[in-house]
Amino acid sequence: MDSPWDEEVSNESYNRESQWQKIASDFTNAGYRDGITAGKEGVLQEGFDSGFANTGAPLGREIGRIRGIASALLALLSKGSSIPHSPSTTNELRDISFKLSEIRFSDICPPDLEAEAHAREHMQAEGEELVMDSEELEDRKQVESLEDMLAGMSASGAGRGKPQRPSMDDFNVLKSRLEVVIGQMGLQIHLS
Amino acid sequence: MDEFDSLVNLEQTFFDAGYKDGHAHGRIHGLIEGRALGREKGYEMWEELGYYEGFASTWKAHLVFQGTEDGRITHHLNGLLELISQFPQVNPSVAQAEAGSEVDILKLLRNIRSKYKLLCASLGIRPRLHAADGSEAAQEPVDGAQVKSKKKKSIWEVNDGEGEDEEQSDRKQGQPQTLSF
Numbered sequence: 386m387d388s389p390w391d392e393e394v395s396n397e398s399y400n401r402e403s404q405w406q407k408i409a410s411d412f413t414n415a416g417y418r419d420g421i422t423a424g425k426e427g428v429l430q431e432g433f434d435s436g437f438a439n440t441g442a443p444l445g446r447e448i449g450r451i452r453g454i455a456s457a458l459l460a461l462l463s464k465g466s467s468i469p470h471s472p473s474t475t476n477e478l479r480d481i482s483f484k485l486s487e488i489r490f491s492d493i494c495p496p497d498l499e500a501e502a503h504a505r506e507h508m509q510a511e512g513e514e515l516v517m518d519s520e521e522l523e524d525r526k527q528v529e530s531l532e533d534m535l536a537g538m539s540a541s542g543a544g545r546g547k548p549q550r551p552s553m554d555d556f557n558v559l560k561s562r563l564e565v566v567i568g569q570m571g572l573q574i575h576l577s
Numbered sequence: 578m579d580e581f582d583s584l585v586n587l588e589q590t591f592f593d594a595g596y597k598d599g600h601a602h603g604r605i606h607g608l609i610e611g612r613a614l615g616r617e618k619g620y621e622m623w624e625e626l627g628y629y630e631g632f633a634s635t636w637k638a639h640l641v642f643q644g645t646e647d648g649r650i651t652h653h654l655n656g657l658l659e660l661i662s663q664f665p666q667v668n669p670s671v672a673q674a675e676a677g678s679e680v681d682i683l684k685l686l687r688n689i690r691s692k693y694k695l696l697c698a699s700l701g702i703r704p705r706l707h708a709a710d711g712s713e714a715a716q717e718p719v720d721g722a723q724v725k726s727k728k729k730k731s732i733w734e735v736n737d738g739e740g741e742d743e744e745q746s747d748r749k750q751g752q753p754q755t756l757s758f
Contacts, residue, residue: 412591420599425607432611438667441619449627457635500609
C-alpha cells in the first residue's frame with residue numbers, strides 16, 4: 386500500500402538523482418565544448434595543408450594547364466599561324482575552350498570520404514543534416530547556385546530543371562579532344 | 578573540506594571526460610574543415626599557375642615547330658616556365674617555413690603574373706581575363722593572404738584570419754557555430 390511517506394522518499398531520491406545527473410552533464414558538456422574547440426583548432430592547419438597539397442594544387446594545375454593550352458592554340462590560330470589547320474579546328478578549339486571554362490572546382494573535386502562518413506554519423510545520431518563548410522565555402526556555394534539559377538532563366542528551353550553540371554569524365558573527354566587537335570596540328574605538347 | 582575536495586575532483590573528472598570526447602570530435606571536424614579550405618585555395622592558386630604553364634608550353638612548342646625558337650619571346654617563355662617550376666605545390670606558408678625566409682612566395686607570384694602579362698604584351702595577345710583584371714586576380718588566390726597580412730603572418734595559415742574571429746566569439750559564447758553536436 387502506498388503511504389505519503391513512501392512517496393516522499395522516492396521523490397527525494399529522485400530529486401537527488403536528477404540533480405546529480407545535472408551536475409554530471411553540465412560539467413561533461415562544458416568539457417566537451419572546450420575540447421571540441423581545442424581539438425579543432427589544433428588540426429585545422431594540418432587539414433588545410435593536406436587538402437592544398439594532395440587535392441587542390443594538383444587538380445588545379447591539371448585543369449589550368451589544359452585551359453592554358455587550349456587558349457594558346459586559339460590565340461595562335463587567330464594570329465594566322467602557319468600551322469596546318471582547317472576552319473573546323475578553330476571551332477573545335479572554341480568549343481573545348483568554352484566547355485573548359487564552365488567547369489568549377491565543385492564539379493570535379495573528389496568527395497571527402499571522411500567528411501561524408503562523419504556527416505552520416507551526425508545524421509544517424511541527430512537526424513539532421515550537418516553543415517560542415519566554413520562561411521567562406523558556404524558563400525561560394527550560394528554564388529554558384531545563383532549562377533545556376535540565372536543560367537536556367539536565360540536558357541530558352543522551357544521546363545529545364547537543374548542545369549547539368551560537368552563532371553571529371555567530361556573534363557577527360559575535353560582533354561582527349563584537345564589531344565586530337567594537337568595531334569592534327571603536329572605540335573609536341575604534354576597535356577599533363 | 579574533504580567532501581568539498583572530492584566534489585571538485587568529481588566535477589573535474591566529468592569535465593575531463595567531456596573534454597576528451599570533445600577533443601576527439603573536434604579533431605575530426607578540424608581536419609575536414611581545414612581540408613575543404615585547403616583544397617579550394619590550392620586549386621585556385623594552381624589553376625592560375627597551371628594556365629600560365631600550359632599557355633607558355635604551347636607557345637614554346639609552336640616556336641619549335643616553326644624553327645624560330647631563339648629570340649626575345651623564347652627568353653620570356655623560358656623565364657616564365659622557370660619561375661612556375663620554382664613555385665611550391667604544397668601550402669606556400671609551409672614551403673616558406675621549410676625553405677627559410679629567403680623564398681618570398683607572394684613576390685614570386687607577383688613576378689609570375691607580371692611575366693605572363695609581359696609575354697602577352699609582346700605576343701600582342703590580350704591576357705587572360707581574370708589575371709588581367711587586377712581586382713579579381715589579387716582577390717582570388719591571395720585573399721587569404723590579405724586577411725592575414727594585417728596580422729603580419731605568412732600566407733595561408735588557417736588559424737588566423739576569418740576563422741579566428743569566428744572561433745573567438747564562439748569561445749565566448751561557448752557554442753561553436755560551425756560545429757553541431
